[in-house]
Amino acid sequence: xxxxxxxxxxxxxxxxxxxxxxxxxxxxxxxxxxxxxxxxxxxxxxxxxxxxxxxxxxxxxxxxxxxxxxxxxxxxxxxxxxxxxxxxxxxxxxxxxxxxxxxxxxxxxxxxxxxxxxxxxxxxxxxxxxxxxxxxxxxxxxxxxxxxxxxxxxxxxxxxxxxxxxxxxxxxxxxxxxxxxxxxxxxxxxxxxxxxxxxxxxxxxxxxxxxxxxxxxxxxxxxxxxxxxxxxxxxxxxxxxxxxxxxxxxxxxxxxxxxxxxxxxxxxxxxxxxxxxxxxxxxxxxxxxxxxxxxxxxxxxxxxxxxxxxxxxxxxxxxxxxxxxxxxxxxxxxxxxxxxxxxxxxxxxxxxxxxxxxxxxxxxxxxxxxxxxxxxxxxxxxxxxxxxxxxxxxxxxxxxxxxxxxxxxxxxxxxxxxxxxxxxxxxxxxxxxxxxxxxxxxxx
Ligand code: PEP
Ligand code: CO
Numbered sequence: 001x002x003x004x005x006x007x008x009x010x011x012x013x014x015x016x017x018x019x020x021x022x023x024x025x026x027x028x029x030x031x032x033x034x035x036x037x038x039x040x041x042x043x044x045x046x047x048x049x050x051x052x053x054x055x056x057x058x059x060x061x062x063x064x065x066x067x068x069x070x071x072x073x074x075x076x077x078x079x080x081x082x083x084x085x086x087x088x089x090x091x092x093x094x095x096x097x098x099x100x101x102x103x104x105x106x107x108x109x110x111x112x113x114x115x116x117x118x119x120x121x122x123x124x125x126x127x128x129x130x131x132x133x134x135x136x137x138x139x140x141x142x143x144x145x146x147x148x149x150x151x152x153x154x155x156x157x158x159x160x161x162x163x164x165x166x167x168x169x170x171x172x173x174x175x176x177x178x179x180x181x182x183x184x185x186x187x188x189x190x191x192x193x194x195x196x197x198x199x200x201x202x203x204x205x206x207x208x209x210x211x212x213x214x215x216x217x218x219x220x221x222x223x224x225x226x227x228x229x230x231x232x233x234x235x236x237x238x239x240x241x242x243x244x245x246x247x248x249x250x251x252x253x254x255x256x257x258x259x260x261x262x263x264x265x266x267x268x269x270x271x272x273x274x275x276x277x278x279x280x281x282x283x284x285x286x287x288x289x290x291x292x293x294x295x296x297x298x299x300x301x302x303x304x305x306x307x308x309x310x311x312x313x314x315x316x317x318x319x320x321x322x323x324x325x326x327x328x329x330x331x332x333x334x335x336x337x338x339x340x341x342x343x344x345x346x347x348x349x350x351x352x353x354x355x356x357x358x359x360x361x362x363x364x365x366x367x368x369x370x371x372x373x374x375x376x377x378x379x380x381x382x383x384x385x386x387x388x389x390x391x392x393x394x395x396x397x398x399x400x401x402x403x404x405x406x407x408x409x410x411x412x413x414x415x416x417x418x419x420x421x422x423x424x425x426x427x428x429x430x431x432x433x434x435x436x437x438x439x440x441x442x443x444x
Pocket of ligand 1: 116264320352
């Protein structure tokens with residue numbers, strides 16, 4: 001039933017989770033404008049990431065993908081972006097120093113504005129309004145005006161993505177990212193804890209090693225002054241993704257140039273659905289989230305559609321089962337993919353299968369469930385003869401209280417203190433760093 005792929009061929013398929021706009025004329029005009037704006041990334045960068053992911057899948061690097069569940073327009077500011085970058089760089093340093101492997105840093109950033117929702121409407125006190133679908137679609141306030149899908153927000157989201165990636169690029173290019181000055185990545189609120197002391201010790205031995213190598217080689221190590229940083233978001237809003245799809249000037253096909261790595265969410269990965277149709281034709285490396293409803297033969301079929309040439313680095317499978325269910329789901333999937341000799345990169349999202357609601361109705365995740373799922377993922381891949389080559393986390397560089405447990409042992413009471421996420425709960429700085437040390441341990 002294959003049709004010829006074009007950037008709009010998905011429109012003949014069923015598209016889940018799309019907003020319903022009331023002014024089609026306005027939508028068309030905005031999409032046209034969007035299509036004429038400069039891209040946010042280039043096809044060369046996208047190709048470079050695909051190459052690096054191919055390397056990671058064979059055991060030569062590890063992927064650290066993380067950021068907010070959903071970015072918000074309000075958080076598009078220097079402090080918030082800096083903190084996210086700091087925590088990801090600090091985590092990557094822990095992984096590199098402790099596991100002696102290269103790390104590919106990918107933010108859920110500069111475009112992570114569209115959210116799938118379990119219900120299309122939300123009711124409060126007898127009032128029913130459309131669900132909040134992310135700042136690219138509508139606003140989170142509970143009024144009719146806030147919740148009306150507004151096509152203008154497509155442009156506002158693209159502009160904020162551009163502002164964000166511009167700042168990230170400037171920071172990655174030197175000065176801030178210089179490994180000779182790790183104090184640039186310090187966060188002002190960090191307490192003196194065993195975790196923070198462990199990180200400081202790691203920095204000291206790293207500085208010693210750098211000084212030693214520079215003395216021996218007689219030069220300053222130039223490549224230590226910058227870091228590579230890639231962007232990713234869930235490619236959910238298909239009219240938007242189509243508008244930012246461009247034909248490569250070298251005739252290598254169509255690229256989504258709003259991000260390096262778009263992924264398909266667990267709710268929109270139907271084999272005959274619109275998202276799979278759109279994603280199969282773009283040249284970017286892509287991700288697909290897989291949850292408990294995925295069957296082994298279905299996964300093999302899906303991989304063959306999304307990566308027909310079996311190209312290394314093209315496809316990242318991000319599994320998210322939950323600490324309790326991973327052991328009954330992952331082994332068969334890993335085994336089937338391995339037996340079919342399909343080239344994929346396996347990554348673990350220990351967040352989305354571990355959501356729970358407290359007695360007070362707060363959506364949270366327990367740190368212990370998250371760590372348990374990570375440990376199980378390493379073990380199961382090891383037993384299956386496959387390799388876990390990446391981690392996918394929802395985290396923030398802020399001192400929030402959204403997930404239970406961790407180094408400060410946050411309780412349900414603590415969640416009320418500083419819970420800021422509009423959608424899923426994120427690891428705070430301390431919890432994220434603890435996870436980095438845990439992963440590094442597992443990688444060894
Ligand atoms: C997400 O990554 O925020 C998300 C919605 O995940 P999933 O598609 O795995 O449910
Ligand atoms: Co989420």
